[in-house]
Amino acid sequence: MTTQKSHKLLMIPGPIEFEPAVLAALAEPTPSHVAPDFIEVFGRVLDNLRTVFQAPDGQPFVLAGSGTLAMEAAVANLLEAGDRVLQINTGYFSDRMAAICERSGAIITQVRAPAIGDVPALEEIQMALQQDHYTLMTITHVDTSTGVLTDVQTLAQMARSAHTLSVVDGVCSVGGEALPMAEWDVDVALTASQKALGVPPGLAIVMARPRALALFQGRTQPVASYYADWSNWLPIMQAYQSRKPAYFGTPPVNLVLALDVSLAQIIAEGMDARVARHIRLSEAVKAALTALGLGQAPARPAVAAHTLSAPYFPEGVDGAALLAKINAAGVVLAGGLHPAIRARYFRIGHMGAVSGADILAAVSAIEQGLRDVGYQFDAGSGLAAAQRVIEG
Template identity: 85%
Template sequence: MQTQKARKLLMIPGPIEFEPAVLAALAEPTPSHVAPDFIEVFGRALDNLRTVFQAPDGQPFVMAGSGTLAMEAAVANLLEPGDRVLQINTGYFSDRMAAICERSGALVTHVPAPAVGDAPGLAEVERALQQDRFKLMTITHVDTSTAVLTDVAALAKLARSAGALSVVDGVCSVAGEALPMADWDVDVALTASQKALGAPPGLALVMARPRALEAFRRRTRPVASYYADWSNWLPVMQAYQARKPAYFGTPAVNLVLALDVSLAQIIAEGMEARVARHARLSEAIKAALTALGLSQVPLRPAVAAHTLSAPYFPAGVDGAALLGKINAAGVILAGGLHPALRTRYFRIGHMGAVNAADVLATVGAIEQGLHGVGYRFDAGSGLAASQRVMQGQAGHPPFA
C-alpha cells in the first residue's frame, strides 16, 4: 500500500492533481442514472457549465469519453461532405482536429504558424478567409503539444465577419485561460474533464451556442458518428436540465458526481480570480525556467499558455535521464509530444487544483534533477525567481 509520503506530485498537462472532495465523489455508491438525486446533480452540473464557459445561451453536452470525442462531437455535427474548414494550426492537436474534420468529408485549409512555438498572424488568417467561403474556423486555444496560446477573441471576430462558425478546442484552456464564450462570440467550445476543470478523466464536454445549433438543425444528411450525434444527446441534456429522467447511453455517473463538485469549487473561486491564479502560477514557473537558463517552445510571452509550460532540455543533457531524476525527486513531468521536436523538450502542467506550494515543489525537483545530470546553474536560482513572483515582487500582490 502506498503511503501519502510516497506519493509523487503529478504535474503533467492532464490528468492533473484533484481536490480531495472531487476524488471523494468517485467513492460514492454508484446511483442509477435516472434516480431523482442523480438527476438533480446532473442538471446542476449542466447549469454550472454555462457559468464556467460563460455562455448563458449555450447548450452543454456531457458524454462519456475523452477530449478527442469532444473534438469530434463539436465538428461532426456541423460538417457535411464538401464543407470548408479553416484550421488555425499551432501544433499536434490542431493537426488532429483537421484530421477529424476530414473524416466528416470537409475540405480543410491550414493557416500554419510561421514556426513551431508561434501562432499564425491575424493578417494571414484574414487573407485566408478572403480566398474561400468557410463553414467553420477551428481554433486550438492552447495546443498541449507546444504550450502555444492563440488569440481566440480576435480570431472569433474574424470568423464572424467572414460568416464562419468558430469552434474552439479548449481541452487545455477551459477553466484556466480566459474564454468568455458569449462576450467573445464563440460558437462552440469543448474540453475534457481531466484538465483545468479539475475532474478525473472520462468526460467529453461541449458547449454549443445558438448559431451552431441552428447550423446543426439545417444539415441535410445524418451525422456520420452515431455516438456523437447531437440528435441523440440533445433530448437527454434538456431533460436533465429540466430535472427529468432520460436515456440514450448510460452516463459515467460517478464522474458526473465528481464534475459537479469540481464545478461548484470553480464557481466559488470565481472565473476572473481563477484565470488570474493560473496566470500567476504560470509566471512563477516560467520565471524559474528563465532563471535556470532553460528556453521554452513558445517563442514570445504573448503566445505562451498559462496552463502549462514547455521548456527545452539544456544542451548536452539527456532528456530521459533528467525526467527520471525529477521523478526520483518526487514530481512527475511529461515528455515532448510535437513530432518536430519530441525529444528536445518536456512539459509541465500547472492547472486546476495546483497551488503555489506545488509550483515550488516542482521547481525544487527540477533543480534537483538538473543537478543530478550535471547541469551547472546557481543553486536555488529557480526557486528564488518563483518566490519573487509569489511574494509580489514581479508587479503583483503576493499570494494570500
C-alpha cells in the first residue's frame, strides 16, 4: 500500500496501516443501525466473512470489542463448569485463553512448548487426548508475543478424532495465514479487526460452525457473560443476514462500513493470493534479518508466522535505543511482549495491505537504526536480501 508522507509507517502487529478507502468509510455520515442501507451492508459483511474464513456453513458474530472479547465470546458460550479444555500453549496469548476458560469454570490441561519460540510435540498432545476427554482444544494460530505459527490443520484433525471441538485464536492470522475452516474441520475461529482484516480497532469477530452451535444450544446453564452470550447475538446476526432490522446492542456502524470495504478488497485479491503475498513478504523480512545477523524468536522457519517477525536485538545493543532510532527513521516497530524475553527482542508486523515497498522502507529504517547505535554490518545487506525475495 502507499502510505501518506505525513505520518510514520506503522509496522507493528496491529493496529496496522489501513487502506484509504477503509479509512474513508469511517468518515461517512453515521447511519442508523436499523436503516435499510446499513442492514444491507451488515448482511453483506456477514456473507463475506464466510468467504474469508472459508466456512460456508459458519455462523459469524460481529461484536463491538477487542480480540480479547472475541476469545471470551468463543469459549464462554461453549464451556460449562467442570468441562475440560486442552490448551495448546505457545505463548502469552495462549496463557490468556487458558485464563478465560478458567473463568467459565473449566478444568484446564496445558500442553506447553518445550521452549519459548517452539510448539508442543504432537506426540505429547496425542497422549493428553488419550488420557482424558476434552470439550475443547484451544489453539493459538499465531501467538503475537513470539511470532510462532501453530499447525492448526493437524491439531484440528487430532481434536476431531478425539470428539473434541477445536477453537482457534486467529487474531493475528485470519486474513493473512491459511485457515480454511471447513476444509480443516475447525469448529470455531476468532479474530479482531485491526490485524490482517485491515480495519481499525474495535470489532471482535467469531465464526462458529455447526458442531459448536449444537454444543451451545445444548447447554444446561446460562452463559456467565451477558454481553458475550450468543443467545443475545444470534438472533441479531440472523436478522441482518435476512436483511431485517434487529436490536440488542448498538453496533459500531462506521466500523462495520469499513469492514465491508476491507472484506471486498480481500475477496477481490483472493484468499490463496493473499496468503501467498503474506508468505512472500514475510520471507523478505526474515531474509533481511538473517542478512543483518539478527536471530529470531521462532525456533525454526517451519514455526515462524507470516504476519509478523520477532527478531532478537543484537548482542550488546540497547533495544530501546534501537527502536527509538528506527522510529526517528520513519518506521514504528513494537517492543517485546512475552515476559520471559521482553527486553531481548522486538516485533515487526507485516500483514493486511502491506506492500513490498513498505517492507523495504521498514528494512531501510532498521538498517539506519542499527548504524546509529553502532552495530557493525554490511550496509545494504538487509535491503538486498529483502529485494531479492520480493522480486523473486
